[in-house]
Amino acid sequence: MWTKPWTMKEGFLIGGGLICAGLMLELSVGPVVWEAFAWPANGVVLAGFLAIIAIIFLLRNKIYACRFIGTYQAAIPTLVYAVVLTIIMGLTRQTVNGTWLNNMLAFWPFVLIYVYMAVILGVVILRRLVHLTGWRRDIPFLLNHLGLFIAMTTATLGNADIQRLKMITVTGESEWRALTQDGAIREMPLAIELKQFIMETYDDGSPKRFASEIHILTKSGKSIQTTVDVNKPVEVDGWKIYQYGYDTQMGAKSRISILELVSDPWLPLVYTGIYMMLAGAVCMFIIGGRKRV
Amino acid sequence: MYVYYRWEETRMTWEHFIYFAIGAVVLWAIGAWAAWKDRTTVAYTTTTLGLLVFFAFILSMWISLERPPLRTMGETRLWYSFFLPLAGLIVYSRWKYKWILSFSTVLALVFICVNLFKPEIHDKTLMPALQSPWFAPHVIVYMFAYAVLGASAVMALYLLFFKKEATDEEFEITDNLVYVGLAFMTIGMLFGALWAKEAWGHYWSWDPKETWAAITWLAYLVYIHYRLLPKHNPRLALWVLILAFILLQMCWWGINYLPSAQGSSVHTYTT
Numbered sequence: 001m002w003t004k005p006w007t008m009k010e011g012f013l014i015g016g017g018l019i020c021a022g023l024m025l026e027l028s029v030g031p032v033v034w035e036a037f038a039w040p041a042n043g044v045v046l047a048g049f050l051a052i053i054a055i056i057f058l059l060r061n062k063i064y065a066c067r068f069i070g071t072y073q074a075a076i077p078t079l080v081y082a083v084v085l086t087i088i089m090g091l092t093r094q095t096v097n098g099t100w101l102n103n104m105l106a107f108w109p110f111v112l113i114y115v116y117m118a119v120i121l122g123v124v125i126l127r128r129l130v131h132l133t134g135w136r137r138d139i140p141f142l143l144n145h146l147g148l149f150i151a152m153t154t155a156t157l158g159n160a161d162i163q164r165l166k167m168i169t170v171t172g173e174s175e176w177r178a179l180t181q182d183g184a185i186r187e188m189p190l191a192i193e194l195k196q197f198i199m200e201t202y203d204d205g206s207p208k209r210f211a212s213e214i215h216i217l218t219k220s221g222k223s224i225q226t227t228v229d230v231n232k233p234v235e236v237d238g239w240k241i242y243q244y245g246y247d248t249q250m251g252a253k254s255r256i257s258i259l260e261l262v263s264d265p266w267l268p269l270v271y272t273g274i275y276m277m278l279a280g281a282v283c284m285f286i287i288g289g290r291k292r293v
Numbered sequence: 294m295y296v297y298y299r300w301e302e303t304r305m306t307w308e309h310f311i312y313f314a315i316g317a318v319v320l321w322a323i324g325a326w327a328a329w330k331d332r333t334t335v336a337y338t339t340t341t342l343g344l345l346v347f348f349a350f351i352l353s354m355w356i357s358l359e360r361p362p363l364r365t366m367g368e369t370r371l372w373y374s375f376f377l378p379l380a381g382l383i384v385y386s387r388w389k390y391k392w393i394l395s396f397s398t399v400l401a402l403v404f405i406c407v408n409l410f411k412p413e414i415h416d417k418t419l420m421p422a423l424q425s426p427w428f429a430p431h432v433i434v435y436m437f438a439y440a441v442l443g444a445s446a447v448m449a450l451y452l453l454f455f456k457k458e459a460t461d462e463e464f465e466i467t468d469n470l471v472y473v474g475l476a477f478m479t480i481g482m483l484f485g486a487l488w489a490k491e492a493w494g495h496y497w498s499w500d501p502k503e504t505w506a507a508i509t510w511l512a513y514l515v516y517i518h519y520r521l522l523p524k525h526n527p528r529l530a531l532w533v534l535i536l537a538f539i540l541l542q543m544c545w546w547g548i549n550y551l552p553s554a555q556g557s558s559v560h561t562y563t564t
Contacts, residue, residue, distance in 0.1 A: 072522040079515045083508055090504045093553045210421050230421035231492050242494050262494040274483050285476035288469045
């Protein structure tokens with residue numbers, strides 16, 4: 001044990017160490033407070049995180065542990081831990097106010113393992129960029145690994161900047177206030193007037209379509225007549241407007257339509273990662289598991 | 294309304310399934326036999342014809358239901374039975390494994406039998422949340438991935454319990470199946486994320502189905518990376534593959550029975 005070169009055993013021990021550290025953090029400081037990562041904190045954390053990855057990569061020839069991070073022996077145990085922790089998450093009921101296993105996303109051991117996975121990804125990507133082996137193998141590799149890295153990190157850090165508000169609109173009235181998830185009232189940079197709520201049903205009475213004909217006025221001076229359907233949100237000034245609910249007691253005669261307004265400034269970055277992974281998956285299909293050198 | 298009445302009369306229902314199923318299976322079986330005998334042209338032709346017969350049923354169901362048949366378990370099994378021989382045909386055309394068509398035919402037959410003997414009640418309506426251009430690609434791509442990964446799991450069982458000593462070539466087949474299956478699984482998962490953004494306002498909400506999709510995806514990554522590790526234990530790799538396929542079952546239908554997922558998943562459409 002701990003004789004070089006390290007094997008998967010050391011990899012599992014490092015992961016186990018991270019889980020122990022996570023448990024101690026959970027006991028001492030409580031769950032991860034993701035709300036604290038709102039801009040600009042998440043920008044600072046991202047910059048710091050990238051710097052740490054770069055430092056680990058640069059120290060790879062000086063410190064053995066830094067070199068080890070970029071190996072299969074480090075990656076495989078981390079993936080196994082991620083699988084196990086996520087299985088536990090899948091088997092336990094998750095609630096926003098839950099603690100420990102009932103709120104896995106804020107549970108330190110879970111978070112640390114995924115962060116470590118991102119560090120490994122980062123180091124492996126840097127090493128590949130420095131030692132390219134030919135575009136046929138490098139491009140799929142980078143699309144898959146860098147795509148996942150970008151999607152994972154920006155989705156996680158950007159989460160605190162997501163705003164989701166409910167706007168209750170009434171036929172013929174203009175509304176510019178919306179409710180936050182905590183129930184607080186916020187004034188929005190746009191006003192919406194509900195022209196008509198539309199509900200269509202199948203012959204057996206089950207719902208077929210929910211939609212709202214609306215008129216949007218923005219602070220920037222835009223005036224838009226449009227229809228918001230389930231699955232067809234409308235985008236205005238960085239806000240996506242979704243059909244969310246209606247007065248269920250009134251049904252098709254509802255004079256109320258509840259719209260959800262979502263703003264996610266990090267979305268373009270997350271989508272960059274997702275599209276890279278999609279391209280990487282296409283490469284993976286074309287190349288298959290063909291013999292590697 | 295005379296025209297409407299006639300239309301009702303000629304509607305495709307599950308009662309007609311058995312005729313299409315028998316036709317398709319017979320054609321696929323001839324194709325499988327031809328592959329063993331190295332009669333490639335016959336194998337291609339009959340397997341393709343079988344797929345056309347089977348797809349004709351799916352298409353008529355699609356028209357009769359006035360929505361893609363992708364919602365109930367029975368309907369997704371329909372696609373699974375369709376994609377198994379299709380995946381078999383693609384693998385056959387690429388790597389010329391003689392056994393692959395027999396194998397895909399048998400598996401397709403299993404799912405056809407499940408649909409014949411344990412059909413689930415299928416209704417016609419499609420709730421608004423499912424009315425999206427993403428719906429069909431999301432589910433179809435996933436079903437294809439499940440079919441190919443199912444093939445890799447059977448390969449692993451065969452190598453672990455019947456063959457004992459796996460050759461490099463047999464391992465290459467298994468790896469190829471996993472890479473192709475994982476590629477499709479990744480596409481299905483990401484299509485799901487892009488759709489979720491349009492439907493529910495967020496691309497990933499750790500809904501129980503999403504959580505299990507992540508688990509399955511990571512488990513296959515374990516296999517792929519472990520296989521790349523120099524001096525690994527090949528039998529352990531095969532066990533990982535079987536375990537990954539068990540996790541996949543959990544993701545596919547197991548969560549419907551999972552207490553922790555009850556009432557909190559947007560992927561359970563039973564009302």
